[in-house]
Amino acid sequence: MDENTDAAPPVVAPAPEQTPVVEGLGDDQALTELHPNYKSALRLQAILTSIPFIVGAFVLEGQAILPTASIMIPVVLIALAFIIRLPSRRFHARGYAMSTDRLRVARGILFRHDTVVPFGRVQHIDVNQGPIDRFFGIATLTLHTAGSHNASVHLPGLGEPLARDMREEIRSHIKREAL
Amino acid sequence: MSGEVATHSAEDTQPQRTAPIGLLITAITSLRQGVIPIAIGAYTFRDNLVGMGGVIALLLVVFGVSVGIAYLSWLRRTYTTGTEDIRVESGIISRAARSVPYERIQDVSLEQKLLPRLFGLVEVKFETGAGGADDLKLAYLTEDQGEALRRLIRARREEEAASAAQVAGEAAVPEVEDEEADTIFAMDTQRLTTFGLFEFSLAVFAVLGGLMQYADTFIGIELWDVDLWQGWIESQSGLLSSFGFVAQIAGVVAGVVALIMIGSVTGLVRTFLRDWGFVLEKTARGFRRRRGLFTKTDVVMPTHRVQALVLGTGWLRYRFGWHGLKFVSLAQDAGSSSHVVAPFAQLEEIEPIIRAAKFEPPSDDLDWRHASRKYRFDSTAIEGGIFAFVAVVLATLIGTGIIGEGFAYAAFLPLIPLSLSIFFTGANLYAWQFHRHALSGSQIFGRKGLISPATRVASRVKLHSVEIVQGPIAQRRGYATLHLGLAGGAFSIPGLPIKRARELKSAILHSIASRDFSQLS
Known part of the structure; x- marks a missing residue:
């Protein structure tokens, strides 16, 4: 299996996508969109989350306590909203901008969070992949800082090679700054 | 071992696995967790051989699976020293x-618990500024591997330190010369007494209450039994009323005086215990604070670790110009002790301390800005509105006779949330002008609080990230x-106009990135 290739270090992977480094301060420039597969991953997550509720609704429906379909219809409608509408809204609300010395991460529909971490403050870097992420070939990049607020800033939904590239880029910057 | 000689060779840049004997420890640990279920199972099925066999088989399966998982995760866990x-x-x-740059590793610690120790294994921890749970851990390596790793990282660190020392060479010399300690703040008995009086506290009553409840169970008298006290008061009230009106007033006054006395004495005692012989010194290494009557503490705070200052006060002491100064230090130190450097001082005494920490004290010359007026309106409307809503609901319920039947003063009940609503509305509107912030060339200031204002001062370069939340x-x-x-x-600074928030963000980020x-350290 691919066990060995996975465990091997990511030797300068021939990246299909280049790290979109934007010159300048990166505070106001346009955000880069996440990997399109991220929307599918969010959708799959929503489906998995809504399954127990739908099953529960079925069971309640079977008890025939309330008039027919009075539980089923709202539950299914809400689940559909969560599966169809929300992932794409969340996807469009998220984005990042990587500039020469900092990473900006934006997220949130109701509560907008716009976070900037200068590379010079990064303590260590994680690239994480859950099972769903691996299926869709995406990964989460996490930057850890020493601050109490925003101790770790997560950027999900990057293409896996891109996440690794970005890690290299940020790490090399730490080295450059320190010397 | 020859391991440390080879550390710089190419083989170390290959991914390595942790020590395979570590698997044995995982197996033993999971076996240990299985002991109790085995015992319970054996006891339950002591007369039933089939059941006993089932329990054992189940345990074997669980054990096998956990070892299997441990093996797989061992197989898939690799570390690379690049x-x-x-x-x-x-x-x-x-x-x-996870990738941890050598520059960020503060320390490498080797930890041996009993079981790994028997097998000559260590757990290696890499401490970074992020601190705590997010640190990188490797379990388990052989002692040699661990030691080699530690040496490798120390060597890499030293290479950098050497190159850094060349740059900072001139700056380092004068710091070493200046060895003597200057006392920059101390509190004498008179100051402590004043401080103690302001620390007025009725906490002693809470403690007494707790003790009495505790005593209850032993003495057998129901101290909280209303009837007991009522009976006692009734039996005494004849005596009391015989003293007449003046005497009753005198009694109340005496009670209040006693309360004030007890509160002040509590405050004094606590202050004396904590802050006796308070001395803050500035040494070459940083700040050194000594205090305490019975438990003496001696804390050294390196100047470069001071991240921010908090200048606080109390509602009453503020009227007399007394303030307290606290340092905010790096995350690792946060748990160990509070970093109060001047608990009770006048502003002109605090100013030199602030300057000694290489900070600028807040002044009125700064460009102080307020929060957005829309924020003032919204937060006032929300806070006042909640209570107003409660008042309306209560009034409706009482008016329609759903609740409050037979309660003579029911009509006045909605007045309580209504007056609270008016109070919060007024307080919010008035307090707004005291909430302000300012940005200077090297620092950011935030001020909060109407009756006891607290000012935070942070150094712009020592911040780690900036976030705007809406x-x-x-x-x-x-x-x-x-x-x-x-x-x-x-x-955090709430309610900034978005334009100002962006301005602050880009200014601060510019400082951080520089x-x-x-x-920093």
Whole structure:
């Protein structure tokens, strides 16, 4: 299996996508969109989350306590909203901008969070992949800082090679700054 | 071992697995967890051989599976010591890859618990500024591997330290010369007494209450039994009323005086115990604080670790010009002790301390700005509105006779939330002008509080991240909260006009990015 290739270090992977480094301060420039597969991953997550509720609704429906379909219809409608509408809204609300010395991460529909971490403050870097992420070939990049607020800033939904590239880029910057 | 000689050779840049004997420890640990279920199972089925066999089989399966998982995760966990960083990759189904640059590793600690020790294994921990749970751990390596890794990282660190020392060479010399300690703040008995009086506290009654409840169970008298006290008061009231009106007033006054006395004495005692012989010195290494009557504490706070200052006060002492100064220090130190450097001082005494910490004290010359007026309106409307809503609901319920039947003063009940609503509305509107912030060339200031203002001062380069957060209302009304990533503390400024928030963000980010973390300390 691919066990060995996975465990091997990511030797300068021939990246299909280049790290979109934007010159300048990166505070106001346009955000880069996440990997399109991220929307599918969010959708799959929503489906998995809504399954127990739908099953529960079925069971309640079977008890025939309330008039027919009075539980089923709202539950299914809400689940559909969560599966169809929300992932794409969340996807469009998220984005990042990587500039020469900092990473900006934006997220949130109701509560907008716009976070900037200068590379010079990064303590260590994680690239994480859950099972769903691996299926869709995406990964989460996490930057850890020493601050109490925003101790770790997560950027999900990057293409896996891109996440690794970005890690290299940020790490090399730490080295450059320190010397 | 020859291991440390080979550390720089190419083989170390290959991914390595942790020590295979570590698997044995995992197996033993899971076996140990199985002991209790085995015992319970054996006891339950002591007369039933089939049941006993089932329990044992189940345990074997569980054990086998956990060993299997441990083996797989061992197989999939590798670490690589590269030229610039150390990385660990792990996970069977989920994959996690962590990269820690050598520059950021503060220390490498080797930890041996009893079981790993028997097998000559160590757990290696790499401490970074992020601190605590997020640190990188490797379990288990052989002692030699661990030691080699530690040496490798120390060597890499020293290479950098050497190159850094060349740059900072001139700056380092004068610091060494200046060895003597200057006392920059001390509190004498008179100051402590004043401080103690302001620390007025009725906490002693809470303690007494707790003790009495405790005593209850032993003495057998129901101290909380209303009837007991009522009976006692009734039996005494004849005596009391015979003293007449003046005597009753005198009694009340005496009670209040006693309360004040007890509160003041409590405050004095606590203050004397904690802050006796308070001395703050400035030494070459940083600040040194000694205090305490019975438990003496001696804390050294390196100047470069001071991230921010908090200048606080109390509602009453503020009227007399007394303030307290606290340092916010790096995250690792936060748990150990509070970093109060001047608990009770006049502003002109605090100012030299602030300057000694290489900070600028807040002054009126700064460009102080207020929060957005829309934020003032919204937060006032929300706070006042909640109570007004409660008042309306209560009034409706009482008016329609749903609740409050037979309660003579029911009509006045809605007045309580209504007056609270008016109070909060007024307080919010008035307090707004005291909430302000300012940005100077090297620092950011935030001030909060109406009756006991607290000012936070953070050094711009020592911040770690900047975040702008907007809730649903804030998005429509065009204001935002600015959160600054401060090591060991929190710093946020609410209700900034979005334009100002962006200005502050880009200014602060510019300062942060100008200097790397490793140059801060």
